[in-house]
Amino acid sequence: MQELIKKGKELFANGTVDRIIGWTRGELPYDREIRVFRCAECFEKDFVYDAFCGANLSKYLIEESGKEGKIGVFLKPCDSYSFAQLIKEHRIKKENVYAVAIECYGKCDSRALADSVEDAIYWITDNGPELKIDTVSGAVVRNTYDYMLEKCAACKTKKHAPGCDETIGDEGEKVDDCTRFDIVAKLEAMTPEERFAFWRGELSRCIRCNACRNVCPACSCEHCVFDNPASGISQKAAADSFEENNFHIIRAFHVAGRCTDCGECSRVCPQHIPLHLLNRKFIKDINELYGEYQAGENPDERAPLTNYTKADCEPSVVYKRGGKN
Amino acid sequence: MNRIGVFVCHCGTNIAATVDVHRVAETLGKEPSVVIAKDYQYMCSEAGQNMIKDAIREYGLTGLVVCSCSPRMHEATFRKAAASAGLNPYLVEIANIREQDSWIHKDIEEATEKAVILGRTAIAKVQLNTPLTAGESPVTKRALVIGGGIAGIQTALDIAEAGFEVDIVEKQPTIGGKMAQIDKTFPTLDCAACILTPKMVDCAQNDKITIYSYSEVAAVSGFVGNFSVKIKRKARFVDETKCTGCGLCTEKCPQKKVPNEFNLGLDNRRAIYIPFAQAVPKVATIDPDYCNMLKNGKCGVCAKVCGAQAIDYKAQDTYVEQQYGAIVVATGFNPINIDAYDEYAYSQSQNVVTSLELERLMNAAGPNGGTLLRPSDKKHPKTIVFVQCVGSRCDDSRGKGYCSKICCMYTAKHAMLIREKYPDTNVYVFYIDVRTPGKNFDEFYRRAVEQYNVHYVKGQVGKVVPKSDGNLIVYGSDLIEGKRLVIDADMVVLAAAIEPDKSARSIATMLTASMDTNDFFTEAHPKLRPVESPTAGIFLSGVCQGPKDIPETVAQATACAGKVIGLLVKDKLTCNPCVAHSDELMCNGCSSCEKVCPYGAITYEEKGFRQPDRTTKMRRVAIVNEAVCQGCGACTVACPSGAMDLKGFANKQIMAEVDAICL
Amino acid sequence: MADKEQIIRISGVNPLKCMKCGKCTATCPNYDEMEYHPHQFVYMVEHGEIDKLMASESVYKCLTCFACVERCPRGVEPAKLIEAIRTEAVRRQGCNRLKADDIPARIDDDMPGQALMMATRKYTR
Amino acid sequence: MYSIKKEALGSLLAAIGAKRKLYVPADNAGLILFTPYADGVSVNLSRNPDVSAKDFFFPQVENICRFKVCGKTVDVIDNREKNEDFVVFGVRACDVKSFEVLDNVFLSEPVDGYYKDRRDHSLIVTLACSKPLETCFCGTFGIDCAAPGGDVEAYACGDSYAFRAITEKGEAFLAELSLENGGDEAVEACKAKINEIKAKLPLSDLTTEGFGGGKTKDLFNNPKWAELSASCLGCGTCTFVCPTCQCYDIRDFDTGNGIQRYRCWDSCMYRDFTKMSAGQPRPSQLERFRQRFMHKLVYYPENNNGLFSCVGCGRCLRKCPQSLNIVKVMKALREDD
Amino acid sequence: MSVNNEFRPKIVAFCCNWCSYAGADLAGTNRLQYPADVKIIRVPCSCRVNPMFILRAFQRGADGVILCGCHPGDCHYTSGNYFARRRMTLLFSMLDYLGIEKERTRVEWVSAAEGAKFAATMNDFVDTVTKLGPNRRLEDLRCKN
Secondary structure, three states, rough: HHHHEEEEEEEHHHHOOOOEEEEEEOOOOOHHHEEEOHHHHHHHHHHOOOOOOOOOOOOOHHHHOOOOOOEEEEHHHHHHHHHHHHHHHHOOOOHHHHEEEEEOOOOOHHHHHHOOOOOEEEEEEEOOOOOEEEEEEEEEEEEEEHHHHHHHHHOEEOOOOOOOOOOOOEEEEOOOOOOOOHHHHHHHHHOHHHHHHHHHHHOOEEEEEEEHHHHHHOOOOOHHHHHHHHOOOOOOOOOHHHHHHHHHHHHHHOOOOOOOOOHHHHOOOOOOOOOOHHHHHHHHHHHHHHHHOOOOOOOOOHHHHHOOOOOOOOOOOOHHOOOOO | OEEEEEEEOOOOOOOOOOOHHHHHHHHHHHOEEEEEEEOOOOOOOOHHHHHHHHHHHEEEEEEEEEOOOOHHHHHHHHHHHHHHOOOOHHHEEEEEEEEHHHHOOOOOHHHHHHHHHHHHHHHHHHHHOOOOOOOOEOOOOEEEEEEHHHHHHHHHHHHOOOOOOEEEEOOOOOOOOOHHHEEEEOOOEEHHHHHHHHHHHHHHHHOOEEEOOEEEEEEEEEEOOEEEEEEEEEOOOOOOOOOOOHHHHHOOOOOOOOOOOHHHOOEOOOEEEOOOOOOOOOOOEEEEOHHHHHHHHOOOOOHHHHOOOOEOOOOOOEEEEEEOEEEEEOOOOEEEOOOOOHHHOOOOOEEEEEHHHHHHHHHHOOOOOOOOOOOOOOOOOOOEEEEEEEEEOOOOOOOOOOOOOOHHHHHHHHHHHHHHHHOOEEEEEEEOOOOOOOOOOOHHHHHHOOHHHHHEEEEEEEEEEEEEOEEEOOOOOOOOEEEEEEEEEEEEEEEHHHHHHHHHHHHHHHOOEEEEOOOOOOOOOOOEEEEEEOOOHHHOOOHHHOOOHHHHHHHHHHHHHHHHHHHOOOOEEOOOOOOOOEOOOOOOOOOOOHHHOOOOEHHHHEEEEOOOOEEEEEEEEEOOOOOOOOOOOOOHHOOOOOOEEEEEOHHHHHHHHHHHHOO | OOOHHHHHHHHOOOHHHHHOOHHHHHOOOHHHHOOOOOHHHHHHOOOOOHHHHHOOHHHHHOOOOHHHHHHHHOOOOOOHHHHHHHHHHOOOOOOOOOOOHHEEEEEEEEOHHHHHHHHEEEEEE | OOOEEHHHHHHHHHHHHHOOEEEEEEEEEOOOEEEEEOOOOOOOOOOOOOHHHHOOOOOOEEEEEEEEOOEEEEEEEEOOOOOOEEEEEOOOOHHHHHHHHHHHHOOOOOOOHHHHHHHHHHEEEEOOOOOOOOOOOOOHHOOOOOOOOOOOEEEEOOOOOEEEEEOHHHHHHHHHOOOEEEEEHHHHHHHHHHHHHHHOOOOOOOOOOOOOOOHHHHHHOOOOOHHHHOOOOOOOOOOOOOOOOEEEEEEEEEOEEEEEEEEEEOOOOOOOOOEEEEEOOOOOHHHOOOHHHHHHHHHHHHHHHOOOOOOOOOOHHHHOOOOOOOHHHHHHHOOOO | OOOOOOOOOOEEEEEEEOHHHHHHHHHOOOOOOOOOEEEEEEEHHHHHHOHHHHHHHHHOOOOOEEEOOOOOOOOOOOOOOOHHHHHHHHHHHHHOOOOOOOHHHEEEEEEOOOHHHHHHHHHHHHHHHHHHOOOOOOOOOOOOO
16 A cells, blocks of 8 residues: 555656545445545545455546546556446546556455444454454454455456556466356356246345446446436336346346446445346356457457357357256 | 328238228227328329328328338338328338238238237337438549559549549559450450550540559548548659650660569569550659669669659659549459469479460560460470369368359460460360350350360369479369370460459458458449449449459449449439437447448547536547448447437337337 | 268268369379279269279279368368278178288288288278 | 243244234345245344335335326326235334434325325334444434334343333234233343443444534535535435435336326436426536435425434445445534534 | 137237348238237348347237348348347347246348248247247236236
């Protein structure tokens, strides 16, 4: 963290940036807010980078890079893919951003951590593999790795997407034994009835708060079809189970081939719906049917849904693969 | 409130026999927005159309639904009728109750019920139809022809004939192309130069035609009627306007060892050269790869001898930017590289030649002055073996899958000419099939066999083995006799397959014109629109579209010119109004739509938008060029925000149809 | 007809791809020794005349030099058909063309040792 | 005061559930949600449920009526759901207070019949918070989580539960269940313990000073709003988990042969909220964000005799994707003074 | 109205204007029968069909949705059906993943000359969907009455 603060101050000092977007301590011991720092002093005072900085900053750069001046940003490996993808889609003006790639060894799922403690928490000390939690009725200890965000437990890469201006620390590698498709595969192996029951159970909890959509870097539409009465499918609430399905299918489809699997949707869902399993299904299908593709990885590569080959499989492939009957 | 009129056609008994048309009209008449519903024996008849027109006027209809035959049949008819009564033609919808109902069902109840649903679906859609007006875009009355072979020349001449300006871009120093290298033409055996060179001269003299020789297309933008093309004029180091084509420099140039590409490397030329005597434009060009002056600054002979002072060693590439209404692709072909077919010993023996090389060897302007001498020792060949289908009709891994179409005929021509001029020569032609579909073609081939006694052997040559004396042992099979021939030949002539010129691929990319797997340009429709590319405003002339001989090339060139003229005579182009439209308030500018557009109809613009807080924000938004868009709708689905929609087939309209069907 | 399918299955050759140009035959170095020539193999397999082929010496005259495979413009691969016919012959018990005992008598001094080994593999189980 | 042993809770709930519809806090995918009571439901009373109890009275989606098209005429059909008596078990003090906030809105003239009907059919069994969390600040608004109120109050004291009727309706309800008397001392001990924890809570020193009716001018143009709202995503999570947010939208769904008119929760965080033909008076997230907190802390108390429309349940603190919340807003605005 | 107690599915068929719609017309011209349960919506190209339309059809009570376009390589707009092919493959896979019966959705390539194929395809599809019974997993109950 000290290195990051040093870098931030340097960027302010040499005039590379006139502001930096980063994390800062929030109201609760495990809260990290996002703030735009406008001076080196406030940056030094309030900037934080620790186990609770799970939030992806990339989406804010759509708005911020449209403003005058240049903004600095620190990007974890998974955030950097969102960033690169948004540049590719012309949503972020790269020339107005100075991006610093930073290391990440997994972030804490603060909600799960807080839920695991019965008493009110007033302080958390991060001791690396252990988190010491002080509560009103004494201290408890939690193993950091047991409370990682899903996206971190199933981390796909510690390597940044191209497009960052510099890197602090060593550039990581892709995670070879990444487990992110395990649950998708498990679901695929179920019968349609089991799958249907599974998804009904999950999606029926949806309160249509739109947190998943609004936090999603791929859902950067100026005006979402679900908010637009002219689209014919606008919805404010899931008034029928169909609409729960419809919202999540269309949302996943709209980000298919653009989703970088940053995991923010699942992180923010107040109802604990594993939304990443929808996006990962598309990613898995794309990888299997059209070749490995990681959104944001290659600025010149066409997205799978705006591309084709003459030898593509037929849709009937769906009847043959995946799932029992 | 909508005021919809519904008209149900009996189509004689075609519909009425299985659909209770009265009941359909009656039921649809009860739909909320329907103000009149009628049935009639033949809606497409004059009386039927008048009924529609009267109803439009009487009820002030805002939409019209005709339940009748397929819209592919009479949609245009009813649209025209509506328009003549003052209703926008795009406020008409057809419910197909003949092909898709009465003709496929037997049960009257079922068919009637379906007809009602189809009618209701059309009513649901028509309520959301908007009046559409076909847009217009101006036409630049000038055409560009890429390629100056016989195809390009003919197209250019025909377009110029009609009074339009035409530019020819040719990458070689002269126009003329492959035909200029050919000696005689089949099946008439007239001299190629005698029929081609007057056309080349016509091009040069026609004040409507500008020839950019030694030039290439560098960039293309715009769309049908409004292309903007950047032409690269390669430095030829000779001022075209001053050079008189006297040829003195080409005699004095000390660099004599430059392979002469016009004669396919069979002899040499100088570093400053005019490709051939009848070149157009007849000006010299310095080959920078060989010129001593350009390479190391030591020489300058040509500048000294040039009376016109046309030599300019400091010349640079220049660029011309020009507007065009139409672009013709006439990039032609080349024989394939046959080095891969080592069984024919092409790279081992000078006496194995391609047919095009044979053309030069036999040509009066060729390296031997028209006497057929074999390259290795300049002896008269006594036995010549022709091998057909070298690289044509092959498996994909071995060559071209297609028939090159011209080889059978030119080989017959060669055989015949040789037998005529040198009757003591033995000529064998190994063929798989002899293909002679064409006027006077088979007669020509039969003449070679019957009159000139050319030995046609059904079979193929398996191996050619060069001997030390320059002769070649040819192993071939005679499938009809069921034996193998071993021929001691003086020369072997290979009918190499032809392929599109290598430059075609990059030109196709610039033009967003599509190509097939062999790099031939695809036509808009293989039967009905054979001289147009699917990309509007791009036309195809000659072999760039597929193998063809000279008469066919000229025919296509003229057809192509006809299409171009048809475009250029228009002052404005009317466009299909059912095109994509981007709602810029919702557009993200993410470029997804652009990537799926087969026509390059979508571009992006930074536009200022007034924000609710009264500031202006610049945003990248998609702009659809309505003149280029063909209305496929691929972009509408690629667009995640729904900003892109298709007029006439809008999201809401299709969803209304879905709703009505599922009701 | 089952024979034909068997040969086609073993060889992976589609005889219908042949456009009957005869280039395989023209290129065959052992043409003179053969009763049936490469293009005829293809033709005969296409017509199901397997027994006739199998009975012919020509099958064993093929040097497996693969010139026909190399030169065929359509990628028909006649040599593979021949190999398939040989294999099929071997597979049919009792159809072995040569018994192991017959071989010594046929060996002459010029025959390379490798050819012997190949022959053993080819003609016996 | 009535008392039962902890292990008898299951049979008590079963007895209640046998007569009436009963909702209990239960485990669901790591959440605690009010769930219809049934065999096998995993009741969890450890903390306040993740979603507030407001949708018992003000559901997220509610049918209002249906318009049916028949040829060229339209029929109007009242197809609202018919309510039966129901019991909600385990509501905490903060949510109970939120009903008062909602009542002020829906039960003042003109009375909202849909809401009133649900209120009338309900019976609320509350539960004192034995373990308030770091996100809790009900005390800020004068709410005592040790005295939750409702129709019946319940306390988890050691190995037993104690119940007390607050209202007549509650009295009758408890009488029906024929429970044993007792538990008064245990409840007092329990209350004392709760008060002890309350004093230690990290947010225990938060007060409403500087907020309330009449503070509009002081707060509205505070420059802090810009920074506070900067990272707000404009999702509706805070409003949807909030027990007092009561904004709704009325929408028509085209069923193909008619219209289903329904009302559903809306959120002032959404950009089409308050959008009118004349434009959007709250053009950016700053105005929307400010609106929500000004409403909770200034406008509502101004119109409701000083009653704040925040009850300190802390759900928004837990659920905001980007860790924004009312506490932060209150503290930040106060700093100026 | 015919009174019939057995289940008759509602089938929505999206047909591209240039190939499949013409193929359907040809089926009619040749009097090739297929069930009246199939209703065709004409779209310019298979690539015009948005997944939203397909979900909409199911919402409104369709029991099966079939998309017909030109054969790959024959698209009137050169590449539309290639995009449609990818989109539909992914969409169908997702529906299957959510436990929606995958047999309710289908893509077929039918050229303007394949009237017989069109009729056969529709017969087969109606048959398949009839066997599956009514769509229950992706319906909107509000649209039921």
